[in-house]
Amino acid sequence: MGSRLTMTMTGIPVLYRKDGPIAWVTLNRPQALNAYNLAMRDELYGILQAVRDDLEVRGMVLCGAGERAFCAGADLTEFGSAPSQTIARQVRWERDVWGIFLSIEKPIIAAVHGYVLGSGVEMALLSDLRIASEDAVFGLPETGLGLVPAAGGTQTLPRVIGQGKALDLLLTGRRITAQEAFALGLVSRVVPRTRLFEEANLVMTNILSAGAQALGTAKRAVAQGAELPLAEALALERRLATSLLAAHKQAGFHRVFPPGYRADSLVH
Numbered sequence: 001m002g003s004r005l006t007m008t009m010t011g012i013p014v015l016y017r018k019d020g021p022i023a024w025v026t027l028n029r030p031q032a033l034n035a036y037n038l039a040m041r042d043e044l045y046g047i048l049q050a051v052r053d054d055l056e057v058r059g060m061v062l063c064g065a066g067e068r069a070f071c072a073g074a075d076l077t078e079f080g081s082a083p084s085q086t087i088a089r090q091v092r093w094e095r096d097v098w099g100i101f102l103s104i105e106k107p108i109i110a111a112v113h114g115y116v117l118g119s120g121v122e123m124a125l126l127s128d129l130r131i132a133s134e135d136a137v138f139g140l141p142e143t144g145l146g147l148v149p150a151a152g153g154t155q156t157l158p159r160v161i162g163q164g165k166a167l168d169l170l171l172t173g174r175r176i177t178a179q180e181a182f183a184l185g186l187v188s189r190v191v192p193r194t195r196l197f198e199e200a201n202l203v204m205t206n207i208l209s210a211g212a213q214a215l216g217t218a219k220r221a222v223a224q225g226a227e228l229p230l231a232e233a234l235a236l237e238r239r240l241a242t243s244l245l246a247a248h249k250q251a252g253f254h255r256v257f258p259p260g261y262r263a264d265s266l267v268h
């Protein structure tokens, strides 16, 4: 596992490796603390499409190369470098990396270490689970730079940790430790640095012991339900649960549940 940390083939801004059903996606600009630049965006866009569409891939772990950072935010050297606002907006629209994150119905774990700043936090928030190593430092410095997070952070952070705590981080730009991130609910596990990738692998392997359809349905229920009033969200859950059971039934229900189990009894 440790070899992933030192995997820094130069010139390739994002590395992609399949290990059985798990796709390991590594942000790979360690010399710039994996700052998110245009080349990284373009590469990540293609890789996330592959993760979404490759039937062999059942889950994805996102991590950063090098010793010091998962991602130190947007590449500051590229700020203002687009030929025009219109072109910049058009390219963002065509390469909607954040939209692709949300379209992946497979589990995604962000395994983060070192600096996790700006778009680093936002990419982690677009993942389903966040595992941090003890040395991780989180922060959203955008407002201090006269900006706001633009990779979903103003929307995803309050949904994950609540509005008050999100505003504390967004408005102050203060940096927090892995332990504080855990206390806020920003990450769900903190592990020693040497165990980060091993833990991500274990958690993903455990997740993948469940069926792809159940995992995808759970993700859809949470994501779509979050946009709805409770009664509608509960109806959505019921519909999704029913169609999942129908799919199991069609595939041969006996393979999933003990003989004699009635499918209908599982939907209340």
Ligand code: COA
Residues within 6 Å of the ligand: 031, 032, 033, 035, 036, 072, 073, 074, 075, 076, 077, 115, 117, 118, 119, 141, 142, 145
């Ligand atoms: N964009 C472009 N390059 C970056 C970068 C970023 N967001 N963050 C770090 N780097 C580069 C540095 O320029 C430096 O490159 P160099 O060696 O060619 O000079 C290298 O990564 C190492 O960073 P450095 O600043 O020397 O390390 P440090 O330990 O002194 O500080 C940070 C680390 C993360 C505190 C500091 O790099 C930083 O504040 N980065 C910017 C964070 C930020 O504001 N992100 C944008 C959010 S919108």
